[in-house]
Amino acid sequence: MKGHLKLTAALVAAMLSGTAGAQSPAAAPAPAGEQSGAIDGVIRAAAEDMTAIPAGTFVMGDTTGKGFNFEHPAHKVSVPAFRLARHDVTFAQYDVFARATGRALPEQRPGLDRGSYPVVNVNWVDAKAFVDWLNKVSGRTYRLPSEAEWEYAARAGSTTVYPWGDEFDPSKANSSVVAPGDKWGAASPVGSFPPNAFGLYDMVGNVWQWVADCNHLDYEGAPTDGSAWTTGDCMWRNIRGGSWVQDPRGLRVSLRLWEDLPRRRFQSMGFRLAESN
Numbered sequence: 001m002k003g004h005l006k007l008t009a010a011l012v013a014a015m016l017s018g019t020a021g022a023q024s025p026a027a028a029p030a031p032a033g034e035q036s037g038a039i040d041g042v043i044r045a046a047a048e049d050m051t052a053i054p055a056g057t058f059v060m061g062d063t064t065g066k067g068f069n070f071e072h073p074a075h076k077v078s079v080p081a082f083r084l085a086r087h088d089v090t091f092a093q094y095d096v097f098a099r100a101t102g103r104a105l106p107e108q109r110p111g112l113d114r115g116s117y118p119v120v121n122v123n124w125v126d127a128k129a130f131v132d133w134l135n136k137v138s139g140r141t142y143r144l145p146s147e148a149e150w151e152y153a154a155r156a157g158s159t160t161v162y163p164w165g166d167e168f169d170p171s172k173a174n175s176s177v178v179a180p181g182d183k184w185g186a187a188s189p190v191g192s193f194p195p196n197a198f199g200l201y202d203m204v205g206n207v208w209q210w211v212a213d214c215n216h217l218d219y220e221g222a223p224t225d226g227s228a229w230t231t232g233d234c235m236w237r238n239i240r241g242g243s244w245v246q247d248p249r250g251l252r253v254s255l256r257l258w259e260d261l262p263r264r265r266f267q268s269m270g271f272r273l274a275e276s277n
């Protein structure tokens with residue numbers, strides 16, 4: 001790993017700078033009829049958003065020499081077919097859950113709508129609670145993707161720095177850049193940029209996505225069957241994909257960071273649903 005950049009606390013702080021967030025007081029419950037219609041809408045939208053990801057083998061981690069020590073060693077992983085949401089979970093969906101369960105409404109950045117923007121200011125426990133609730137009301141078996149599933153799906157067959165090639169292109173994903181092709185100076189509504197080769201939107205950029213895995217500082221001993229790494233430091237969970245806060249280097253497809261599971265909420269961190277076949 002000699003020659004690769006080392007992670008420092010200052011680097012992580014810089015990458016996530018200015019993104020600390022909060023939650024508002026508990027949401028007022030909606031009238032019962034209105035609430036059940038809204039819940040049905042969330043169940044339907046979640047089911048319709050799932051897309052089939054074919055089985056395959058890929059090399060996970062940094063193979064370009066541009067990555068950090070914790071993106072190594074690059075290793076081969078075989079991922080069974082599964083399903084992944086084409087979009088991140090939105091505020092519209094999460095707010096229905098929050099109202100139905102008396103949880104706090106996550107804060108949105110002032111000036112941005114809720115609705116079709118990806119939900120943010122949700123920690124790993126909040127994401128897990130949404131998944132558990134949705135499974136209860138829908139009878140489905142949604143879960144967070146494993147980190148290997150996430151990277152396999154984000155790459156969608158690519159082996160380059162970004163899913164579309166080795167050079168950053170502002171028209172392909174929402175980074176901190178504002179340029180022709182990226183008019184967004186903050187988060188963008190889900191699906192505002194073109195999908196990758198698997199038909200997935202915003203896998204890199206816009207908001208970070210929580211994955212299921214417990215944190216490890218490198219890939220020594222990582223599962224090679226596509227499953228989540230469920231041992232290790234499980235008070236820290238990994239985030240993938242980068243966000244509108246990062247410059248293009250933060251959107252490299254092999255980049256991984258982690259956050260403190262019960263406590264940390266950021267205005268650049270959300271999640272999406274996966275489901276086994």
Ligand SMILES: [Ca+2]
Binds near residue numbers: 176177178183185186
């Ligand atoms: Ca942008």
